[in-house]
Amino acid sequence: MVDITTTYAGLKLKNPIIAASSGLTATLEKVQKLVDNGVGAIVLKSLFEEQIEMQGASMMETSDYPEAADYIAEYVKSEEIAKYLELIKNIKSACDVPVIASINCFRADAWTDFAKNIESAGADAIELNVMRLETDLFAASDNFESQYIDIVKGIASQVKIPVTVKLSSHISNIPALIDKLRAAGAKGVVLFNRSYRTDVNIENECLTSGKIFTTEADLHDSLRYIGLTSAVVKKISYCASTGVHSAEAAIKAILVGADAVQMCSAIYKEGPEVIGKVLKGIEEWMQRKGYQTVEEFRGRLNASDIKSATMFERMQFMKYFSKSK
Ligand SMILES: Cc1cc2nc3c(=O)[nH]c(=O)nc-3n(C[C@H](O)[C@H](O)[C@H](O)COP(=O)(O)O)c2cc1C
Numbered sequence: 001m002v003d004i005t006t007t008y009a010g011l012k013l014k015n016p017i018i019a020a021s022s023g024l025t026a027t028l029e030k031v032q033k034l035v036d037n038g039v040g041a042i043v044l045k046s047l048f049e050e051q052i053e054m055q056g057a058s059m060m061e062t063s064d065y066p067e068a069a070d071y072i073a074e075y076v077k078s079e080e081i082a083k084y085l086e087l088i089k090n091i092k093s094a095c096d097v098p099v100i101a102s103i104n105c106f107r108a109d110a111w112t113d114f115a116k117n118i119e120s121a122g123a124d125a126i127e128l129n130v131m132r133l134e135t136d137l138f139a140a141s142d143n144f145e146s147q148y149i150d151i152v153k154g155i156a157s158q159v160k161i162p163v164t165v166k167l168s169s170h171i172s173n174i175p176a177l178i179d180k181l182r183a184a185g186a187k188g189v190v191l192f193n194r195s196y197r198t199d200v201n202i203e204n205e206c207l208t209s210g211k212i213f214t215t216e217a218d219l220h221d222s223l224r225y226i227g228l229t230s231a232v233v234k235k236i237s238y239c240a241s242t243g244v245h246s247a248e249a250a251i252k253a254i255l256v257g258a259d260a261v262q263m264c265s266a267i268y269k270e271g272p273e274v275i276g277k278v279l280k281g282i283e284e285w286m287q288r289k290g291y292q293t294v295e296e297f298r299g300r301l302n303a304s305d306i307k308s309a310t311m312f313e314r315m316q317f318m319k320y321f322s323k324s325k
């Protein structure tokens with residue numbers, strides 16, 4: 001028997017597989033299925049700052065009293081928050097699984113009170129889903145980073161439970177930002193969130209939405225940045241997300257330095273049973289390789305030596321380009 005327990009952002013997990021934030025974790029019934037299939041932890045579907053504001057705005061359109069705006073916005077927010085807190089309490093009393101709440105936020109001050117309520121409701125951690133797209137021609141890049149840092153500082157200072165940050169891969173110097181997030185109080189980072197895919201329909205000549213689900217081929221950015229950053233920024237946990245569909249992908253992520261991995265598309269496509277398949281695959285691989293614990297192979301292939309650092313930093317297919325016409 002091998003030991004597949006791990007520690008992620010200070011949480012002791014019975015195994016490294018976390019169900020990622022999505023519709024899969026939006027109700028107690030769905031979470032129960034993930035737990036029955038052995039998941040190590042779950043991240044609840046995000047509560048979206050934007051979504052709450054939009055709901056408030058659409059209710060305001062039906063109101064004859066403009067001065068009702070603030071009242072409606074607050075009402076919608078508190079209703080949504082109350083439902084979310086109820087969900088946390090229900091899952092914690094029905095399931096033996098660490099629950100990571102998820103907030104999608106883009107303002108530093110918007111969720112600080114709510115973070116305390118999440119903690120009181122029994123959540124084990126908070127994942128901040130910070131997805132920003134900077135398009136302002138005149139914005140300084142350090143301004144962009146400081147917004148992430150302010151959000152983490154604002155929330156981490158309010159709660160005792162660990163705060164983690166799920167990042168987009170479309171940001172500048174990722175290792176430097178992660179180091180600053182660690183200093184601001186983040187206990188873990190999730191690399192990476194998947195952004196909405198823009199596509200084009202050439203027959204109708206209109207913009208459309210691209211594929212929602214990932215494939216295993218989408219894993220590479222997570223491997224690169226976990227491999228690079230885990231070698232130089234310590235005292236923060238790493239979780240791989242995007243493209244983890246199999247035991248092989250989970251093992252790769254752990255070998256480059258991940259403490260845990262998140263799965264979403266594979267569960268949507270194959271059902272919660274895929275979790276058991278991945279766990280079995282990890283155990284079989286560990287037995288075949290003679291590893292007793294996850295810690296024995298975690299980070300073995302990160303960028304801590306010059307040879308692997310060079311591999312992670314390679315950006316171009318030089319040999320391929322020079323040989324092919
Ligand atoms: C239908 C769907 C809903 C999602 N909802 C959220 C969400 O509410 N919050 C969040 O942080 N990520 C959300 N995600 C992103 C996933 O958590 C995950 O980061 C992404 O799908 C990449 O992982 P995968 O390759 O395992 O699918 C969603 C993804 C899908 C497919």
